[in-house]
Each structure stands twice: as C-alpha cells, then as structure tokens.
Amino acid sequence: MMEKLRVRVYNVLFGDAILVSFPDRTDGGTTVTRHVLIDVGNVPSSKPGGKDFVFQPVLE
Numbered sequence: 001m002m003e004k005l006r007v008r009v010y011n012v013l014f015g016d017a018i019l020v021s022f023p024d025r026t027d028g029g030t031t032v033t034r035h036v037l038i039d040v041g042n043v044p045s046s047k048p049g050g051k052d053f054v055f056q057p058v059l060e
Contacts, residue, residue: 003031010057015041 006021018038025031 015039 003023006019008019008021010017010019018040020036020038022034023031024034
C-alpha cells in the first residue's frame, strides 16, 4: 500500500516545521494523499518571516 512517503523539513527563520505526506485509501478504495504538518517550535529571529513565508513553500 505504501507507494511514496515524503518528509520535508522547513527552516522558516523563527522555528522549524516538518511536513510528512503519505498515500492512504478511503473506505471506497480511492487513493488519497494525507499530510501531517508538525510545528517544532518558535525561536525569535532578526530576519523577516510570517505566515506567507511559512505556508507558501509547503503549498508548493
């Protein structure tokens, strides 16, 4: 069943995030991709950041 597991790690300048994507099947048998986003902290930074800076790379 496990066709592809993808783990991405993002350094977003004020903390890190890990995105885990993996295939799954619905009760109807359709293959879907599930995503789990793990926020691993918040660290003050002198560089600009913000939600758009964080989510845009994840959406790509």
